[in-house]
Amino acid sequence: MHRYRFVLYRPLQFLPVLLGISIITFVLVRLIPGDPARVLLGSRATPAAIANIRAQYGLDEPLWVQYFYFIGNLGQGEMGKSILYKIDVLRLIATRLEPTLALVLSSVAQSILIAVPLAALAARHRTRLPDHAVRIVSTLGIGFPPFWLALMLIILFSVRLGIFPVSGYGGSLTDKLYHLALPSLTVALSLSAVLTRSLRAAMVQALESDVATAARARGMPESIVFWRHVLPNSLVPTVNLLAVNIGWLIGGTVVVESVFALPGLGQLLVRAIFSRDYMVVQGVAMVFACATVLVNFLADIITVALDPRVKL
């Protein structure tokens, strides 16, 4: 089982990456002009009040001191306190993590449900009508601005047909899934377009590969050739593409969260950036980074599981 040995030592490689991210975020956020104290106080701000807030949150200390506080806190599993929300950043993130996570997961699930059959359909009828249709639809699908797509879906499914809620995030599990249907469809429509294209290309290649020829030459019917040889061999590049996209999704759901009023991390992040809520920006950035790193790690494990040739 030594092929999976990387599972043990890979996490150590995450540390420098996360450290790098913490530094970059820290510096980047403080490079942004604007002052959290002033944002908090709004138009009625007075210099005394501003200085008071800055002192409370340690913003008057030198940058490197602030960074060491941040790292020190991180070491103790804390991320400081939100200036805007006045609670622990970690707690704040915990309350907002689930919708984003759920959105990403259900989007990915929907994308796979859409992409695999479509890609299979296209690849097996290569250069014929279904293929052209799938290619055109998936090529077009990539180009839609998500917020516009989201609005159209709401108008169609929620206002006209009334089958899905307009927005929001439910209470119970089923209610949540129900509320997530449209948001994840929005994401899935563009994500599945990307996946379909990649998967189709891989499948076309695999269908023409020597492996498929060999299977046909020993009399395997096309369905076995496809499901047992072509599909497993086409999954690896798609898994990696999916991982990259999930990484991108984790940090990029803000538009969908905003249109569908999902109380997720994306919205929190945008509001935190706009109000210069440093601790929250840092915290969310770290969480996103960890999630991305984890997803890639997971993708590596899946790749190793799917393709015995791969060694990491």
Place this chain on the structure above:
Amino acid sequence: MAVLGLFLVLAVFAPFIAPYDPIFQDAAARLHAPSPAHPLGTDNFGRDILSRVIWGARIDLQIAVIGVVFPFIIGTTLGTIAGFFGGIVDVIFMRVVDVVLAFPFLVLMLSIIAILGPGLGSFYIAMALVGWVSYARLVRAQILVLKNSDYAVAAISLGFSRSRVMFRHLLPNAAAGSLVFVMSDAVLVLLNGAAISYLGLGVQPPLAEWGVMVADGQSFISTAWWITLFPGLSIVLLAFGFSLLGDALADLMGVHE
């Protein structure tokens, strides 16, 4: 190709094709539906949508092109160097890549825009800071294979300098895949631009840019659908054009995604 060509013509000849000044406000013609005078209607300032869509082609083509050119140049160069030299250079390079990949794109994008102010310049810089990674990874992987190819060994054995081998022999062959990726990346850049517009951080008004037009027209989506529809369609079509060009390039160069 025809799609891209059409947009290119629109962009180049915008001043001659567009029936109106794209920023001229006609208070008497606010929110007019498509009509012979305004074939695609007018927006809430009475500006002609057709003219704005035509002028927008300039901006959006520029976004798509500049948004990928710098990442492409930076990425392929760094990827080539890292792949070619390997060793510690490569190790450091890969860690940097890891950091950039794991870094939340949104944080970077919004921070850069906040630091430099909204506008195309900040957008390009943000795209370049993040976008190079994909190219670098693609090229590096190719270089790792190609540098052991016989023609690379041949070039070295013939006494060619490293930079000649890297940039004249290896890079052109390694960049084929990246060139195809450029096309899909251009689509992503366009969409990122649109997302930034949605957050209100798009190009400076009153510049006509499709993403901003769609975002601004949202308020009128149920009363004046034409404001969002046509620029939106333009984005989709331009993206479509790039994707097709990418497919064609892939076929031409025998590259598999």
Place this chain on the structure above:
Amino acid sequence: MLKKWMKIGLVTVITSLSIGAGLAEAAGVLTIGRREDSTTFDPIKTAQNIDFWVFSNVYDVLVRVDKSASKLEPGLAESWTVSEDGLTYTLKLREAKFSDGSPLTAGDAAFSLLRIRDDEGSLWSDSYKVIDTAVASDDRTLVIKLKTPSAPFLSTLAMPGASIISQKGMETLGPDTYAESPVASGAFTVKEWRRGDRVILEKNPNFWEADRVKLDGVEWISVPDDNTRMLNVQAGQLDAAIFVPFSRVAELKKDSNLVVHMDPSTREDHLLINHEKGALAKKEVRQALDMAIDKQAIVDTVTFGLGEVANSFIPKGALYHYAENLQRPFDPEKAKQMLADAGASDLALNYVVRAGDEIVEQTAVLLQQQLAKAGITVNIQKVDPSQEWDMLVAGDYDVGVNYWTNDILDPDQKTTFVVGHDTNMNYMTRYKNDKVKDLVTAARIEMDPAKREAMYIDIQKMAKDDVHWIDLYYSPYINVSRSNIENFDQNPLGRFFLEDTVKN
């Protein structure tokens, strides 16, 4: 095999459809959509309307502002007296309880007032520094002594920041917990707060005016996207939504299921001018600017005719608004002439625009074209909101649009901030006029309403003459509700009177 996948997909869709059918809302719960979620329930630690408007439902104050914002009326204090010298306020509190059933005493009131003055987390301490002592002489009597006389003092007691909180509650729960699940003194209690999503309020049976409250509860739901928020009400999934964009009013009005409320507000949109920037230091140049701007066109285009051209920084309907104040006519030719006379004919302005605010951006686009007619070049510089503040504070701008809504009934707060040479450089305009400054100070301690009004009229006239900034337009609060909702009212200071709201 393909078909199998299709089937799975179909089944998934159908199941999710059937789940949705079971969605029902409690009958007496009002759901309101708004742009953002609350940030805290600690009244002293926020300056945001988004928080204040919920505080008014959860906490009561000693003195309230009435629905039309024309006068103060009793709140937790059923009556009050002011000493001759205007320094001592004696308030008689009514029998009331907190939501946990404990009695609400004058001690709690004193605690609340001293906390907003002294707590290091308080954003409002400056406004309450005027309080010298606040003492509960008995459970029902609160005696406040001021350091100096202050005409607006009673009004500041009505501000949501001065909400009455439970001293015992604060001490046992601690400020962090209190800020999340407070002990309420108002019509509703916080039942649940799903951060980023919604605040769920429940009727407070211990509220002294509980009989007045018809709703079982209220949910303030965050729906950031304007379109989505409106669609929610149109689809009947929300009872009401606030922050209706001007552009949506005509369409919403057509829907017979909906009622569009346009409640008078104290919102005034204005163009800030940096008096320290070159030619802008000249009064004539500023006056020319004023004349080069067609405010009616802004009202028509940006507010879709729903606003009203403004003529003073004290908004229409607010205390001491001067209706006859000067309104310079739109005359680009004359403006051009005046600029030429002042030696500023090739004026170029750096116009700072707050990104993400549709109204501000639209105004900028419109003003750019209008000022061009008077030969003024406008460079629009869009920046993110926090940075805009920085630039305004640093004086790194020529002009920029902003707006103000009043927190308190009395005009003193805004007047001081805007023309009273307060520490914020007269709201970043760097406007200097000592006569105005002295008058503002004098008006603050003038206890005779008639004299005060005359003083404020003078201030408005002088400010207009100096063009400290350019008043653009007043606009109403626009909210929408389903037609089965009654008495969904907002007063000009923004308070929602949900204790009167009925859901049929």
Place this chain on the structure above:
Amino acid sequence: MSAPLLCVHDLTVAVQDGAGPRVLLDRISLDLGAGDVLGLVGESGSGKSLLCRALIRLLPSPKLRITGGAVFLEGRDLVTADEREMLKVRGGEIGMIFQNPTSHLDPVMRVGDQIAEGIRYHQGLSQRAARAAAVEILAQVGFADPNRQYNGYPHEFSGGMRQRAMIGVALSSNPKILIADEPTTALDVTIQAQILRLLLDIRDRRGLTVILISHDLGVVAQTCDRIAVMRNGELVEQGDKRSLLAAPQHPYTKALIESHPSMPGEGVATAAIAQPAPALRPLLEIDDLHVRFPSGAGLFAAGPKTISAVKGVSLRIMPGETVGIVGESGSGKSTLARAILGLAPLSSGHISFDGADLGQNRAKALQKLRSEAAMVFQDPFNALNPRLTIGEMVAEVLRVHGKAVADIPARIGELLDLVGLEREFADRKPRSMSGGQCQRAGIARALAVEPRMIIADECVAALDVTIQAQIIDLFRALTARMSLTLLFIAHDLAIVRNLCERVVVMYRGEIVEEGRCADVFARPQHAYTASLIRAIPDIDPDKPLRADLLSPSVAETGSGRVSDQPSAAFNW
């Protein structure tokens, strides 16, 4: 010959593309009796593989179509059989073994499962029974520990074992006819001999009928009963092995037989005589050379691991000498070549070229090497930059080596003449050229530096025999004309014997034997050399092939991965 099992009658395949139909297989007719072994020979592109694919109607592209003729398998016409029928025929009655087991075995499926798959499908056995049967087959095809090796993945096995697995997969559905399409081309000679032996064993044990496709007449001569020769889609000649080899009718067949390297060519004798006068000092001196590559040492791997590719090699080469280095894949011969040119790291030992020591004064030695030595590579396509025309490529070399710009075009012309390419090739890109043409271009590039020494690394291995012969002739002519020193690396002993004066035999990174060609091949001193020589399939059927199962190179019955060329990323 027994009653025909398979009758191919006027089988014609055409391609339908833009230019209209083109015939790729032209009225092929053959008969195959039960138990026969038919050898199908021809060069690449002659249509041998296509014919076999046509038999089971598995044409490589939908644009290809069988346009005429019939294939009768025990009386049924497969050309007109329906698709369901064909599913039973493929695998069930006609099994196929492919040239490249690495690409034809499913990389993500266990080897045993791939065999069991056919068993389950064709024989309808349960999972457990199929597994047992698969283990049985694995044992039959020479897996030492079939129960364990059932669970191995293809990449975990050596090339030879993969080909055995491939045979196992073909046997899994118990076919009557086995088509082996170049089953040993990718393998070393000793392994080739074993695989051929295995095929014959299985044929005998199961009474199979075999069609063996090969470009190597020797392989066919050693294994088949009958031989059919194909060229350009036509069957030019067929007949009994001995009579065909003894008295070929068709000129092409004659050419094939003549160019077969196992025939002692007249060149050997002449080359041996035309020995250059002994020079004062060697051009190349190698002393106790070691080359080690780091291998897969992870962060937590126990200690730094290395692979020794070259272990203590010492060698002297005189100016003007033609030296062959032979050995199987992994023997270190290519690494040695690269080390000589400064392209692989020296771990220890000395290499000095014309007095310049690569270890001590690397820069100077490299400079000398780069201008006085050049390399010719195995894969002619991969050795040329696909983006440059031949002219650009050669011109670049000339420019870098300081040739005046004005003289370059003329020099390109001369070089092309020298390697026997038309001058118009200067404007062609590799993609539009044949393998032989590319190899000539590669040689022209090597000659452009006006080298004193050329190292040719397996430079004919990828070429058809007739082209091989041409390139060998070219080398012979060049060395004679330009007094070049040639280091010729090959796994094919016959070619070395034909071309070189001296031969060096490498095995596992060491030189096991070295000497004059004639002596070594006539009287090999080392057992390994002997086994190598014996494993060469001779075109004379009466010099039987011997697969030495005990030969030291054949320690590959385990499943341990035999490392091929160390693909280590050496950093320049």
